[in-house]
Amino acid sequence: MQTLSDRIGVITGASAGIGYAIAKQYVAAGARVVINGRRGEKLEAIAKELGSDKVACVAGDCADVGVISAILEMAEKRFGRSADLVVVNAGRGLNGSVMTSDTGQWEEMVRTNLLGAAHLIRMAGTKMMAESAALTGPAVLTRSRDIIVLGSTVGRHVSPFSSMYGSTKFAVHGLTEGARRELGPKGIRVSLIEPGFVVSEFQGVAGYAEKWVEETFARIGPPLTPDDIGRVATFIASQPKGVHVADVLIRPTRQDYP
Numbered sequence: 001m002q003t004l005s006d007r008i009g010v011i012t013g014a015s016a017g018i019g020y021a022i023a024k025q026y027v028a029a030g031a032r033v034v035i036n037g038r039r040g041e042k043l044e045a046i047a048k049e050l051g052s053d054k055v056a057c058v059a060g061d062c063a064d065v066g067v068i069s070a071i072l073e074m075a076e077k078r079f080g081r082s083a084d085l086v087v088v089n090a091g092r093g094l095n096g097s098v099m100t101s102d103t104g105q106w107e108e109m110v111r112t113n114l115l116g117a118a119h120l121i122r123m124a125g126t127k128m129m130a131e132s133a134a135l136t137g138p139a140v141l142t143r144s145r146d147i148i149v150l151g152s153t154v155g156r157h158v159s160p161f162s163s164m165y166g167s168t169k170f171a172v173h174g175l176t177e178g179a180r181r182e183l184g185p186k187g188i189r190v191s192l193i194e195p196g197f198v199v200s201e202f203q204g205v206a207g208y209a210e211k212w213v214e215e216t217f218a219r220i221g222p223p224l225t226p227d228d229i230g231r232v233a234t235f236i237a238s239q240p241k242g243v244h245v246a247d248v249l250i251r252p253t254r255q256d257y258p
């Protein structure tokens with residue numbers, strides 16, 4: 001197993017939850033990372049905790065192409081090389097179905113979960129491809145390059161209770177597999193992680209009722225922790241250059257569905 005000591009990472013949605021756990025584990029494995037989220041003060045505190053020589057921050061909306069450019073440029077400016085380990089993580093849930101969820105939140109969710117992911121995959125993928133444009137065959141594997149995307153079990157199994165959120169993740173799964181087919185032959189690994197229930201700020205942001213969360217966690221729990229997903233993201237990124245773990249579905253043991 002390789003370490004991540006020569007890797008430059010970018011992680012969106014790293015001010016909390018899964019993104020923060022991935023940032024912590026990547027830095028512990030030797031990577032240097034650019035972290036993003038809208039809450040700049042949280043990012044700064046995390047940089048201080050993990051080491052400001054290893055962590056740079058770019059605060060802002062992950063769906064804004066200006067912010068995405070700034071994140072990718074920060075990797076080069078601070079660490080002297082373009083990012084080779086991009087985690088497309090920022091996202092949010094939404095309580096309810098197509099029939100019952102708050103329509104006032106649909107656009108923001110689609111923008112964050114789908115358009116933000118699409119822009120980052122495209123902009124990071126373009127930079128990665130440019131690096132090996134002159135190479136052919138196995139020579140394209142000169143450097144490990146990863147784009148790791150957070151999907152969900154509700155992006156694979158239709159859930160009537162969160163079908164609007166789930167539909168954004170179905171779309172993200174499609175984008176990720178499409179990008180894998182396009183970029184894999186160029187030596188860029190595009191991977192999907194599909195978590196089940198993970199305890200984080202996610203439930204509060206989505207607007208799930210506390211009682212529902214308690215009952216659900218009691219029924220299927222213990223839920224996953226962000227660190228469980230961090231280990232998967234580290235496992236994927238630390239494979240030898242010619243080995244691609246393309247898709248990992250991870251649930252709490254007692255979660256039957258979705």
Ligand SMILES: NC(=O)c1ccc[n+]([C@@H]2O[C@H](COP(=O)([O-])OP(=O)(O)OC[C@H]3O[C@@H](n4cnc5c(N)ncnc54)[C@H](OP(=O)(O)O)[C@@H]3O)[C@@H](O)[C@H]2O)c1
Pocket residue numbers: 012013014015016017018019036037038039040042060061062063089090091092093112150151152153194195196197198199200201202203205226
């Ligand atoms: N928790 C689960 O059960 C679960 C299950 C399956 C998949 N997932 C997916 O895993 C990913 C991370 O979720 P989580 O559980 O870690 O949720 P979380 O604890 O709520 O963290 C979400 C992160 O995304 C950031 N974020 C949200 N909107 C953003 C925006 N527009 N621009 C920049 N950053 C933004 C938040 O930071 P700021 O508020 O500072 O912007 C925060 O750092 C999401 O894509 C989610 O859909 C979660």
